[in-house]
Every structure is written in structure tokens, then in C-alpha cells.
Amino acid sequence: MPQLNITHRTEYRYASRIAPGPHRLMLRPRETRELRLLSFDLMVQPEPIITWAYDVAGNSVATASFSGLTDILTIESRMTVDLVATHWPVFDIAASAQTYPFHYSDEDWIDLGALARPQYADTAGRLSDWVEGFVMARPTDTLSLLKDVANGVFGQISYQSREVEGTQGPLETLDRGWGSCRDIAVLFAEAVRTLGFGARIVSGYLYVASGDIVGGTDAGSTHAWVEVFVPGAGWIAFDPTNRSVGSANLIPVAAARHITQVAPVSGSFHGRPDDLLGMHVAVTVVPA
16 A cells, blocks of 8 residues: 555634634544554644643544634644555454354453443344344354445445535434445444444545545545454454455544544534534545
């Protein structure tokens, strides 16, 4: 994989001069053995005071605090990364977890906590019934089962870009038969959680290296996918939007229990509700 240059620009325009409230920015990529961050620059206008911290999941979070008034707020990050993830990864799954069902160790189970529990109500067990259709037998091969669930999501849910804020619940996505990458990621995460797997939602960038990748443009885009914890192999990336396994083409920025915890930019302003004229986001992911 090449070195990549990534630019992420968010611009807010207001009808009158407003006072921006604090903004929470999750824009700095997570470094892993498959991703090395070579450079990162964050530019915000009007100029704020920026403080950095790690959240409970180890994500880099910048808080931008403003003073004064403005009618335009721009947040732009530029970075260069070295992505070395292979397209055909081999996962060294522990012998105790190679077949499903298996039991996490007591230590892993405690640490996974809410990551292994569904986050959306399903009192009728509809999602559980749906995902059971992919369990061919008990016992069955663990990795094959996870791939079958991801392939099932890919086969039954059509990708459709949504510019509006918010994320569909998993049952809503099942009923509609379509969703954005974040809707599809939530459905897959909830599906494997009902089977007892620990899973977390990941947000970041998608490098569109070929025409068979969906969920992005030729210039690249923001993206959402899922990581599932399997003993021995650790966190395995699944992108059900593209029916892919592993981190090739994926640049992770933030990982968390719930999709609302990984928003790239979130904040507020002091003014009239109708002062916000609009928001524009532009992302490019290109070879360096």
C-alpha cells in the first residue's frame, strides 16, 4: 500500500456572527502496526485554544475553545500516513477460539464489558433470529461465521449515502434494506454482539484504490466499519459495506462502543437556531 495524503475540511456558515461553543475533534489517526502516522496538522479558523487528551478508548481528542464572534468556522486537518495492511491477512486465532461458540477468558470478558452487549433494544428478538440464520452449525468455524454475517449484511443491505445527521438503528436498517456505511456498521456490530462477540465501531477514512469499492468517492471519504475481538488474533477489522476483512484501504481514526462516540467533529454555537446556513465537508485521500 502507498503512503497517503489525507485532507479533511469542515466548514460551517452562519447567517450572522455567532459565538462558537467548544468543539470536540476526532481527526488524528490511530497508529497501529499496520498504520504509521508520518505527519499531522490541524488548522482552525477563527483561531481557538486547542487542548489534546485521550478518551477512555484511547482515541486522540482535540477540544477547540473559542472566544469572539464569527460567521464562518473552518476546521481542516492534513496528514500523511504509511498504510502497510495486506489485502489477504492471516489471523492467528487462539486454539480455544477457532470454533464457535467459545468463551472469552474472565479477564477479556471483564475488559470487553459493554462492547460485547447489544446497544439497541430488541425485545422481540428479531435481530437475534436474523443473525441465527448465518450459524450453520454448533460448533462452527469462528472466522467463517463472522465472514458469513458480514457477507449477509452486504448481500441484504444496499449501500446508500446519507448526508443527514444521525444513524439508523439495526432493525430500521433491516426493515429498509438500505443504509449508509455507518448504518451498515451498526447493524453488523449489533448482529455479532447478539452472538456473544465483543465489537467496536470504527470511524476513519476509506482509500478508494479501485472501482469496486463502495462507500466513498474517487478522492476518498470518511467511512465507518467494525472491529471484532477474537482471542489470539485480537481486533479484526470487518467492512461489511465492501464485504472485506482486514485493514487494507482503511485508515482508522477513532474506535468506540457506540457510533455517536466517534463523530469526527461535534460542537455547538450561541445564537439563533436558524443562524446555521449549512455545513460542507470535503475529504481527499490520495497517494502521497
